[in-house]
Amino acid sequence: MNTEITGIIPVFGLSILAAIPFGRFIARTFLGMKTFLDPVFKPIENLIFKISGIDPDCEMNWKQYLKAMLGVNLLWFVLCFFVLLTQGSLPLNPDANPSMTPDLAFNTAISFVVNCDLQHYSGESGLSYLGQLMLMFLQFVSAATGIASAIMVFRAMKDKTTDKLGNFFSNLVKSCTRILLPVSLIVALVLAFQGTPMTFEGKDKIITLQGDEVEVSRGPAAAFVAIKHLGTNGGGFFGANSAHPLENPNYFTNAVELWTQLLIPFAMIFALGFYLNRKKLAYVIFGVMTVGFLLLVIPTVVSEMGGNPAIEKMGIAQAGAMEGKEVRFGAPMTAFWSIATTVISTGSVNGMHDSTMAMSGNMQLLAMMVNCFYGGCGVGFLNFYIFIILAVFISGLMVGRTPEFLGKKIEAREVKIAAFIAILHPLLILSGTALAAYCAAGDYEMGWWFSGKATGWLNNPGSHGFSEMLYEYTSSAANNGSGFEGLGDNNPFWNITTGVVLLLARFIPIIGPMAIAGLLASKKFIPESAGTLKTDTTIFGVMTFAVIAIIAALSFFPALALGPLAEYFG
Known part of the structure; x- marks a missing residue:
C-alpha cells in the first residue's frame, strides 16, 4: 500500500516541474515572441488565415472578442448536431451504429462544444468513427476556446489602458497548433505503443482462454484519449472511459494520462506570471489552488485506502476499497485520479465514482462545486479571477483601502458581475437537483419528458440516490462530465435539462470575467501607492481562499448533508 502512495507523489511533482517551462512557452507564444515551433507551425497558421480570410493582426475589443467566440461555437454546435443526428447513414461506420435521437444529439453536441463531454451514451455502440472524429475535433477547439479566452484576460491585465485585447481567431489557432496538437501527438504515440488501438477497422473477433468467441471494439482511440486529457475534456472513446484496458492499458499509461490532464491547468497559472512579469502573483494563486487541492485529495485517498466499513465488519481483509476499481491501478491512485479529474474539470475516470466511499463522493462533489482550483484549460483561471x-473588493472595505487590482479600481459594475457569476454556479446545480428530486419523489409519469416513471432514474434509494442526481447537475455545471453512473440519464428529461445547464454554465462564466477584464482595461491606470492593497502576498491568498470557502463551498453544505454526508454518518 505504501508503494501505491509513492506512485502519487512523482505524478504530482513531475506535473508541476513540467508546467513551469511549459507556462513560459505559452506566455512567449501569446506575447508574439519567437519559439522553437515557429518554423513548423507558422506557415500552417498563415495558410489557415489565408483560406479563411481572417486578419490575425486585427485587434478586437472585449465585445468583438466575445462575439467571435460565441459565433464560432454556435457554428460548431450546429455542425456536430447534424453529424450525430445522421451518423447512421454517413461513412466511417464499420460497426453499423445507429444515429442518435434528437435529445441525445442535442445533449452530446452541447456537451462537447462546452468542453464538458458529459456522455449519456456508450462510445462502442453510440457513435460511428465519424462521430468520434467530430467529437475529437471539438475536444481541440473547445479547449482552445478556453485558452484563448484566458489570454484575452491576461492581455487586459497586462496593458495599462487599452481597448485592444488581441484577436480571438489568432489565439484560437495558436492554442491548437502550438499547444494542443504537438503534445497530443506525443501522448497519442505513447499510448499507441502501449496498446491503445489506433485504427479505422471495425470490431475484432478473438478467442478467450475459455474458448469463447467475443467481439472487441476498437477504433482511433489513441488520438482521442490524448486530447481528451490534454484539453481537460474527459469524454471516453469507450463507455468505461479510462477504466477500459484499451484506453488505459497499464500503470505507466495511467501516470501519463494524469500528467497530461494536469499539465495545461498548472501551466496556465505560471504562464500568467510570465505574461504579466508578476511571478509572485502566479505563485500566490497556484499556492491557494494547491492548498485547496490537497484538502480534497488527502481525505479521499485515506478514505479509499481504509476499505469498505461494511466488509470490514465481516472480518474480511481488504487492500483498500476496491469495488469499482481496477487492480492494475489500486485504491490510492484511483482516489487521486478522482480528485484530479474533478478539480481540473477533466471528468475522465479510471474507476467508478458511484462505488467510492461516501466521504470520497463528498470530496469529488465539493471539488466541482468550488470549481476554481486549477480548473480546465483557461477557464480554471477565469473562475478564480472572479x-x-x-x-x-471585500479586503478593501475591511481595511479601508481603495479596492484596486493591478492599477485599476474595482467598482460597483465589476463587483455586480462577479457576484452574479459566483451565485450562478450554485443556482444551476441546486435548481436542477431540486427539480429532479421533486419529480423522483412524486414518481411522476413524465410524458414527452420521459417515457416511464421518474423513479426509474435511480439505481439506489435514499441519500445515495439523491447524490446521483446532485452529482449529475454538479458535473454539468462544472464542465466536468464524470458521473455517478447508477443514474439512468439517457432520456429526454436528463438530456434536455443537463443540456441547458451545460450551455449556461459554460458561456456565462466565460462572458463575466471577459467583461470585467475588458471594463478594467479601459480604465485609467493608477500607479501603486502606500494605500494600494497588495494582491501578491500570502495574506491576500488566505483572504481569497476564505472568500472561496464562504461563497462557493458553504452554499452547497445543505445539499451535501442530504447526500454523501448523510450516507457517511448513516
Missing part, C-alpha cells in the same frame, strides 16, 4: 475580484 474570486480575486470579490476578495479585492
Whole structure:
C-alpha cells in the first residue's frame, strides 16, 4: 500500500516541474515572441488565415472578442448536431451504429462544444468513427476556446489602458497548433505503443482462454484519449472511459494520462506570471489552488485506502476499497485520479465514482462545486479571477483601502458581475437537483419528458440516490462530465435539462470575467501607492481562499448533508 502512495507523489511533482517551462512557452507564444515551433507551425497558421480570410493582426475589443467566440461555437454546435443526428447513414461506420435521437444529439453536441463531454451514451455502440472524429475535433477547439479566452484576460491585465485585447481567431489557432496538437501527438504515440488501438477497422473477433468467441471494439482511440486529457475534456472513446484496458492499458499509461490532464491547468497559472512579469502573483494563486487541492485529495485517498466499513465488519481483509476499481491501478491512485479529474474539470475516470466511499463522493462533489482550483484549460483561471475580484473588493472595505487590482479600481459594475457569476454556479446545480428530486419523489409519469416513471432514474434509494442526481447537475455545471453512473440519464428529461445547464454554465462564466477584464482595461491606470492593497502576498491568498470557502463551498453544505454526508454518518 505504501508503494501505491509513492506512485502519487512523482505524478504530482513531475506535473508541476513540467508546467513551469511549459507556462513560459505559452506566455512567449501569446506575447508574439519567437519559439522553437515557429518554423513548423507558422506557415500552417498563415495558410489557415489565408483560406479563411481572417486578419490575425486585427485587434478586437472585449465585445468583438466575445462575439467571435460565441459565433464560432454556435457554428460548431450546429455542425456536430447534424453529424450525430445522421451518423447512421454517413461513412466511417464499420460497426453499423445507429444515429442518435434528437435529445441525445442535442445533449452530446452541447456537451462537447462546452468542453464538458458529459456522455449519456456508450462510445462502442453510440457513435460511428465519424462521430468520434467530430467529437475529437471539438475536444481541440473547445479547449482552445478556453485558452484563448484566458489570454484575452491576461492581455487586459497586462496593458495599462487599452481597448485592444488581441484577436480571438489568432489565439484560437495558436492554442491548437502550438499547444494542443504537438503534445497530443506525443501522448497519442505513447499510448499507441502501449496498446491503445489506433485504427479505422471495425470490431475484432478473438478467442478467450475459455474458448469463447467475443467481439472487441476498437477504433482511433489513441488520438482521442490524448486530447481528451490534454484539453481537460474527459469524454471516453469507450463507455468505461479510462477504466477500459484499451484506453488505459497499464500503470505507466495511467501516470501519463494524469500528467497530461494536469499539465495545461498548472501551466496556465505560471504562464500568467510570465505574461504579466508578476511571478509572485502566479505563485500566490497556484499556492491557494494547491492548498485547496490537497484538502480534497488527502481525505479521499485515506478514505479509499481504509476499505469498505461494511466488509470490514465481516472480518474480511481488504487492500483498500476496491469495488469499482481496477487492480492494475489500486485504491490510492484511483482516489487521486478522482480528485484530479474533478478539480481540473477533466471528468475522465479510471474507476467508478458511484462505488467510492461516501466521504470520497463528498470530496469529488465539493471539488466541482468550488470549481476554481486549477480548473480546465483557461477557464480554471477565469473562475478564480472572479474570486480575486470579490476578495479585492471585500479586503478593501475591511481595511479601508481603495479596492484596486493591478492599477485599476474595482467598482460597483465589476463587483455586480462577479457576484452574479459566483451565485450562478450554485443556482444551476441546486435548481436542477431540486427539480429532479421533486419529480423522483412524486414518481411522476413524465410524458414527452420521459417515457416511464421518474423513479426509474435511480439505481439506489435514499441519500445515495439523491447524490446521483446532485452529482449529475454538479458535473454539468462544472464542465466536468464524470458521473455517478447508477443514474439512468439517457432520456429526454436528463438530456434536455443537463443540456441547458451545460450551455449556461459554460458561456456565462466565460462572458463575466471577459467583461470585467475588458471594463478594467479601459480604465485609467493608477500607479501603486502606500494605500494600494497588495494582491501578491500570502495574506491576500488566505483572504481569497476564505472568500472561496464562504461563497462557493458553504452554499452547497445543505445539499451535501442530504447526500454523501448523510450516507457517511448513516
